[in-house]
Each structure stands twice: as C-alpha cells, then as structure tokens.
Amino acid sequence: MSWLVTGGAGYIGAHVARAFIEQGIDTVVVDDLSTGRKAFVHPEARFVQATILDGERLVEAMRQFDVTGVVHLAGFKYAGVSVERPLLTYQQNVTGTVSLLGAMEGAGVHHMVFSSSAAVYGTPDVDLVTEDTPKHPESPYGESKLIGEWLIADQGRAHGLAHTSLRYFNVVGSGTPDIHDVSPHNLFPLVFDALLGGRTPRINGDDYPTPDGTCVRDYIHVADLADAHVVAARRLEAGDRLEPVYNLGSGDGVSVGEIMSAIADGTGIAFTPEIAPRRAGDPARIVASGELAARDLDWRMRHGLGDMVASAWAARKAAAPAAE
Template sequence: MTWLITGGAGYIGGHVVAETLNSGREVVVLDDLSTGIRSRVPELVPFEQVSLQDRNAVCDVFSRYPITGVLHLAAKKQVGESMIRPDHYWQENVGGLINLLEAMSMHHVTNFVFSSSAAVYGEPNISHGELLRETATCNPINTYGATKLMGEWLSNGYVAIDGLTVAALRYFNVAGAGQQHLGDTFALNLVPIVLTALDKNEAPTIFGNDYPTPDGTCIRDYVHVQDLALAHVAAMTFVEKSDPGFESINVGTGIGSSVSQVIQAIAQAKGIDISPSVSSRRAGDPPALAADVTKAKELLAWQSRYDLTDIVTSAVAAWEHNKNSISN
C-alpha cells in the first residue's frame, strides 16, 4: 500500500510519516513547505513540493505514483488568524481539499484519512467534567473549526459519489515530541508559545482567566503527538479493511488540563518558576474541551499512552535540542 501524506513535512506530519513507514507502508509526501521543514521527511521518501491550490500539480502527483490511500494533514490552523483572515482559511483548507478529492476521484483512490479537529464542536453545551462524544452537535465558533467541519462534509459527500472510506480524526490539542528532531519549532501551539516567550526572557501570556473553569483558564485535552501518529496508522488500517462509509473519531486522552496547569508543568520540566501575564480572551476560544475516546478504542483499537508530564517533558527536551542544533 502506498499512502500520500499531505503536510508530511509538518510537526504532526513528520511523526505520522515515521510511523507509517514503521507500519510497512510506502509513503509519498506532498507539502508546500509554507510551515513544513524538508528535513523532517526521510531522504528516501518521495517528496513533492506542491501546493494543494495547484490543481494540475496535485493531479500530476497521482499520475506518477501508485497511490492507494490519502492521509490529509495539510491545512492552516491558527484559530486567531482564522478570525481575521477567514477568506484565506476557506481557500486554503476547503479549496485545497476540493482539489485533493477531485484528484482522488480521477485516479480511483478511495481510502481517506482526514485530519479534522475538536474545533468542529465549538462551545458544546455540556457540564463541567463531561467528555465530548462524536454525537455532540457541531457548531464551530471560529473559521478554522468551520473549515474543518466543511472538510468532513465534503469527504462524506464523496462516500456516495466515489465509494470513499473515510476516517475523520477529530483530534484535540497536540503536543510533545516522539523524536527530538521532529519537535514543534513554531510558536503556534501553547507549549512552544510558552517556550518561545521564556527564551526571550518574557512572561508567557494567558488569554483569559475568567472562564467558567476551576482556575479560570481554558481547559483542553492534550494528546502526545506520538500517540496521535499511531492513531493515524490505526485509521489507515481501519479504512483499508472497511466498506465505504464515513466515521468521525475523537483522538485525545479523555483528561482535560488547564492553561495554568500546562504552564506549571513546563516550569517543573525546566526547573524554574514562571509567572505568566494575563490578557483578555481571544475570539473563538471555548472554555473547555476534552474527548470521549470510546469510539477510537472500539474502531481503531487505539488509546493514548502518555500523560501531560510525558508530553511536556518531551516537548521541552526537543525544544532545547532543536534550539542548540540551530545555534551550532
């Protein structure tokens, strides 16, 4: 089996490529390198620097490789940016997906794993401590989440048109590092944002401490990127063996941690004290999200192995490794 992995030079993508290769599958990586890093992709893996906005170039990739499945990671993903540049996010995340699905249709590729997000849920009407099931109403409150929900709808539509078998992985907050050189190097997620601030001798910022949560800061379900990579491989196996259809599947730990708790875990991993500053809430941030992962256990035979301490410790080690590599 040969899988095309879009966004395979990204932080998540690099881990997914590594585990896909470990599963015995062949891999082709497509990435425009707008945020990806070429060195994350092993040298022997075919690499295509192509934008999903270039429909002809995408189709050409399918013409040159015996692709049997597609794992679609490539997307713009900053919640705040999506609220001020909604047109850009619709074009990149939805327009690009349409080009990809059309290329799959033309070349009769029916196995599809879609990188979705817990952002599709928006602000679910659940009580504190209640876990989100896939049956919860999807009502995204930011453009990023809306583009991901549209991606689910589009791929589901191709089930009837082309007989696709789709697993849409709704993952929660991804952090950590499975291999140090694959660590997250961009300040787009909470842990690297905090580490970037500390490197500049600045106080990290908490956006809002007046949420209806125990310590007033947002609660999220943090999942180790290595666990997530293995979930993708399990999803590949699932779609390869399943009849045409669509399944949305949460990927998380089932345990919520607040922003303040994550910052404290970083302080412990670095052996320092951290006194964050507090700013106003960001538009589009729901108070609390944590996953019910029963479906992932049942359909994918998958569950997370790492906790918040593991996640933060590995993230800090990778950050220091990559920082030292750059300086040297």
C-alpha cells in the first residue's frame, strides 16, 4: 500500500513526499519535470516521470505500486502568468485533474488530498478569511483551483471518493537544505536572488492601511504544510470524516516590511528595500484562520518567521552555485 504524490518533484510536492516517507508511508512520486527537479525527489520514493494528462500511465503506476491514495499537487501554479496563458492553465489544472480522477477510478483508488489555493478567494473584504468566505477568483489559476475542488467533490458524491482540499497562501522556508523554492515569482526567491546578485530588493507600495504601510500576508512554513497533508491522508485512510476544505492559515499574518527586516537579520546582509509603486490589484491584507485545520489536522505554526527565513536562506545558499 502506498500514496502517490503528483508534482512530487516540485518545491512543495517534494516536501510533502518526504514527510510521507519520514512517517513510514511508501510513496510514489509522479512528475513530468517541466518545473520540478529530479534532485528534489527523495531517494526512497518510487519515481514515475509522467504527465497527469496521461491517464493510462497513471493507472499503470497506481496498480503497479498498490496505491491507496493520492496527494494532488501537480499543476500550473503561476497566477499572474495564467492571465496570459489561460488555455495552458486550464489544460494542466482542470483537464489534468479530470485525467487523474479518471485514473483513480479506473485503478480503484478512493482517497485524495488536493492542493488548492487561497487564490480561490480573490481579494476578500474581510480581515480574517475562513472556509466560508465568498470565492471570487481573479485569475485563470484561481478559477482552475476552484473548479478542481468542484470536480473532486462531484466525484466524491458520485463514486464515494474520500477527499479534502487544503487552501494555503504563501509557502516559504525549507525542511531540508536539499530543496529550495525555485519559483521566479515568489517573494523569498526574488529577495534572495537580488541579494546574491548585489541588487537591492524592493517593496511594491508602502502606503497601505496597515501598521507599517506594507501589505500583510499569510506566510506558512513548508514543513508545517507537509505535515498537515500527512495527517489528512492518514485520517481519510482511516475512514474519518473530514471537512471538504481547510485553510492552512496563520491567523495573524506578516507584513512585507517585516519580511524584509527578518531577511536582513537572517542573512546578515544589511539593506534598505527600495519602495516601488503599488501593483494593481494588490489588497492591503489577506490572512486566513486555521482553526478548522487545527481542530482536525493538527495544524499549527511550528516554525516562526526567523525559522522560515533561516531555513530558506540555507537551502538557497546550498543551491547557489547551480542556481546562478
């Protein structure tokens, strides 16, 4: 019996796969390596290089490795780029999920943990986002994640698929120096790349109605997120009833200004960020409650901001020669 992790060679997926292995769960990684890295795959994981659009290959892998459940993280994850490439986004995230669900049905696999996103909320007008906050996605990426949730729920009603979806915001840090965030769009990699390149990081807007004038966001450590996936999988496999969705939120958030100060302290590189104009559509604050996940998935913020910066920086420095 094993669990299959789609997108398990990516930054988040590789951490999730490692968390499963560390808990003694046989793990299969499926990744087409379009953005993932083979070096991120744990040596004890069985690796299948394939796209989730290849339903026949997925069925074959599930049967070959006696898969009992799937953690679905594979997809096109760049919200901004998705506006320019909507068809690719829907192909990877919607058609891909349909393909995966069909393969699971064909192979008799009845448990799924879905990696959803806070992008389903768009720009909420509440101080604290809950699972019931209205969904108004503002990009094809956010729309595709919400459709993914609908597809999985429909499959649950039709064929008894036991499932839950985890929505999260900004994932940072590293659980091992072997894996770092390689996204060209996320804040931590952007700041680290600037510092390593001798450039000054910048903040987009410092005149928001927040304590220090910079945007406030939810930042969670990738290792905490990975642990929540393992708990969700175990509970589904045990036959426990879970909520259809959970927010993995901090409950209080951190400002971009505070992030910059923490990075200066954690890296030992003193800098004063440049202030650039606001970006269109950036809300002042997006923070989520994690109360439901704390109740059911043992969710909590085990790593503080200092840990997030230190672990991310150590992993980025370890990869620096190959990443430059």
